[in-house]
Amino acid sequence: xxxxxxxxxxxxxxxxxxxxxWCDPISGHATLYWYRQILGQGPELLVQFxxxxxxxxxxxxxxxxxxxxxxxxxxxxxxxxxxxGDSAMYLCASSQRGNEQFFGPGTRLxxx
Amino acid sequence: SQQGExxxxxxxxxxxxxxxxxxxxxxxxxxxxxxxxxxxxGLVHLILIRSNEREKHSGRLRVTLDTSKKSSSLxxxxxxxxxxxxxxxxxxxGGGSEKLVFGKGTKLTVNP
Numbered sequence: 001x002x003x004x005x006x007x008x009x010x011x012x013x014x015x016x017x018x019x020x021x022w023c024d025p026i027s028g029h030a031t032l033y034w035y036r037q038i039l040g041q042g043p044e045l046l047v048q049f050x051x052x053x054x055x056x057x058x059x060x061x062x063x064x065x066x067x068x069x070x071x072x073x074x075x076x077x078x079x080x081x082x083x084x085g086d087s088a089m090y091l092c093a094s095s096q097r098g099n100e101q102f103f104g105p106g107t108r109l110x111x112x
Numbered sequence: 113s114q115q116g117e118x119x120x121x122x123x124x125x126x127x128x129x130x131x132x133x134x135x136x137x138x139x140x141x142x143x144x145x146x147x148x149x150x151x152x153x154g155l156v157h158l159i160l161i162r163s164n165e166r167e168k169h170s171g172r173l174r175v176t177l178d179t180s181k182k183s184s185s186l187x188x189x190x191x192x193x194x195x196x197x198x199x200x201x202x203x204x205x206g207g208g209s210e211k212l213v214f215g216k217g218t219k220l221t222v223n224p
Contacts, residue, residue: 004154006154031210040216041216041217042200042202042215042216042217043155043200043214044214045211045212045213048210048211055210056211091154091155093155095210099160100145100157100160101145101157101212102157103147103154103155103156103157105153105154106152106153106154
């Protein structure tokens with residue numbers, strides 16, 4: 001069964017360092033999402049791509065976060081510089097238009 | 113901001129019992145989805161119910177939707193210890209957007 005792949009699964013970094021997360025969606029899924037989930041909360045959308053175009057990045061802190069999906073397939077989410085408050089689970093999901101979203105296992109980020 | 117709100121926040125039952133979780137939302141929706149998340153893992157899609165549907169079944173899961181009350185419920189029958197997880201409802205943001213807005217979730221514990 002096809003799955004969304006994410007790496008790394010865990011990342012520990014010091015504040016002010018740069019971190020990057022990678023996501024490979026299910027083949028054929030044009031829509032890709034990056035979510036942030038703080039412990040005890042539901043996921044919150046950071047950015048949504050349709051193919052290589054950003055559809056929604058209204059909740060992305062653009063002073064330090066960036067996301068790209070250059071060829072409309074895999075995607076990278078970057079944080080530079082990382083802050084203590086960025087500690088969270090970062091989830092990637094993909095979907096075919098109008099259907100349910102399939103999530104990857106997530107990347108647990110700890111900022112020290 | 114979160115649209116869906118699950119109730120209760122936490123639920124503890126014995127194996128074999130039924131578990132009911134509720135979700136309320138604020139604005140008109142096209143569909144509502146339920147997801148499960150095991151501790152420290154990604155989300156798994158359970159059921160999608162569209163605004164013109166009132167009830168949907170999938171195995172031991174039953175979801176109802178009352179658009180007049182802006183609420184939904186998820187019933188898990190004959191629960192098992194493996195059902196222990198957090199359950200989230202997610203609604204689309206409306207206006208044709210595929211963006212999902214998640215609640216804070218219900219933490220279900222099924223005791224063997």
